[in-house]
Amino acid sequence: xxxxxxxxxxxxxxxxxxxxxxxxxxxxxxxxxxxxxxxxxxxxxxxxxxxxxxxxxxxxxxxxxxxxxxxxxxxxxxxxxxxxxxxxxxxxxxxxxxxxxxxxxxxxxxxxxxxxxxxxxxxxxxxxxxxxxxxxxxxxxxxxxxxxxxxxxxxxxxxxxxxxxxxxxxxxxxxxxxxxxxxxxxxxxxxxxxxxxxxxxxxxxxxxxxxxxxxxxxxxxxxxxxxxxxxxxxxxxxxxxxxxxxxxxxxxxxxxxxxxxxxxxxxxxxxxxxxxxxxxxxxxxxxxxxxxxxxxxxxxxxxxxxxxxxxxxxx
Numbered sequence: 001x002x003x004x005x006x007x008x009x010x011x012x013x014x015x016x017x018x019x020x021x022x023x024x025x026x027x028x029x030x031x032x033x034x035x036x037x038x039x040x041x042x043x044x045x046x047x048x049x050x051x052x053x054x055x056x057x058x059x060x061x062x063x064x065x066x067x068x069x070x071x072x073x074x075x076x077x078x079x080x081x082x083x084x085x086x087x088x089x090x091x092x093x094x095x096x097x098x099x100x101x102x103x104x105x106x107x108x109x110x111x112x113x114x115x116x117x118x119x120x121x122x123x124x125x126x127x128x129x130x131x132x133x134x135x136x137x138x139x140x141x142x143x144x145x146x147x148x149x150x151x152x153x154x155x156x157x158x159x160x161x162x163x164x165x166x167x168x169x170x171x172x173x174x175x176x177x178x179x180x181x182x183x184x185x186x187x188x189x190x191x192x193x194x195x196x197x198x199x200x201x202x203x204x205x206x207x208x209x210x211x212x213x214x215x216x217x218x219x220x221x222x223x224x225x226x227x228x229x230x231x232x233x234x235x236x237x238x239x240x241x242x243x244x245x246x247x248x249x250x251x252x253x254x255x256x257x258x259x260x261x262x263x264x265x266x267x268x269x270x271x272x273x274x275x276x277x278x279x280x281x282x283x284x285x286x287x288x289x290x291x292x293x294x295x296x297x298x299x300x301x302x303x304x305x306x307x308x309x310x311x312x313x314x315x
Contacts, residue, residue: 013040015053016060034142035067036060038127039157047123058082058089063159067099069137070155075100075182079175081164093122093161094171096178102128102154103189106182110158113181117174119162131155184262188236191260195235198260199225237263 017036021029039060040048048056059082066076076099084090096114100106107126114121130143130152143152165171203225206218227233240258243250259265 012048012053012056016057019057020061031139031142032061032064035064035129038129038142038145039063039125041127043125055089055091058087059091059159062087063097063157066097067157068139070099071137073101075186077175077178077182079171079178091161092164094163094165096160096162098156098158098182100156100182102156103185105185105188106156107158109181109185110160110178113177114160114162117177121160121162123161125159127157128154129157187264188261191264192235195238195260196229198238199229235261237261239263
């Protein structure tokens with residue numbers, strides 16, 4: 001059970017904070033102590049009971065050091081195996097440390113990626129801290145979680161521990177995979193409102209440019225699009241496609257500049273057969289000339305964020 005900070009501020013956590021005050025310069029000790037207390041505030045007490053105070057100090061201060069400087073929108077990431085001789089503390093696990101803007105999906109997306117790769121997860125720590133930074137991105141102050149200061153932003157501080165990975169190449173692969181996850185999370189978060197707006201625009205276009213289908217189908221499609229835009233759907237990606245003839249085949253070709261969210265990069269979109277390829281349109285091939293409305297399909301691979309739900313492409 002997660003317990004509140006007042007209950008968790010045991011002798012062990014006080015020892016960690018005392019070590020911070022002893023080892024860090026005065027101008028860093030105060031914000032670092034605030035960071036440490038929030039870092040462990042909601043961690044289940046039993047997850048810390050068998051840990052050495054030096055290692056608790058090392059883990060928190062290592063993350064504090066990673067967070068020291070960060071540009072707006074930047075995601076800081078480190079994947080490593082703490083070693084006493086190199087880092088001054090140790091862990092039997094491989095650690096993933098992330099500092100980023102607070103965004104939806106981030107914890108589920110990262111842990112889902114770790115699980116997909118077969119890594120057993122031993123511990124996840126994820127406080128969201130309100131941090132004030134100067135114009136160079138350096139930490140000035142770690143504020144109380146209830147603070148409403150206008151010049152502080154909520155930042156996601158994510159610490160995950162997985163089975164120890166000895167192979168440096170696999171560690172590098174893991175880092176690249178998590179970087180890709182963070183990029184997708186940011187893209188989906190930044191373009192979420194634009195994807196909702198585009199969905200509403202598509203519904204309105206049915207009035208401005210009525211399709212050659214029966215009126216009941218048009219009404220149903222409009223109602224469905226408005227339902228999606230009314231916070232009933234998690235928009236991850238959007239891209240438009242044209243159906244074109246190429247070498248005697250009907251293929252899907254991405255419309256340049258139409259991508260949003262995790263489908264932003266039109267350059268990465270491969271031309272695909274309209275049938276039997278990576279995307280299966282309902283409006284292509286047999287039945288395409290029977291007045292079906294629109295084009296719906298699934299991408300060839302699952303996105304790496306949230307719960308791995310398939311997204312739908314709409315043209």
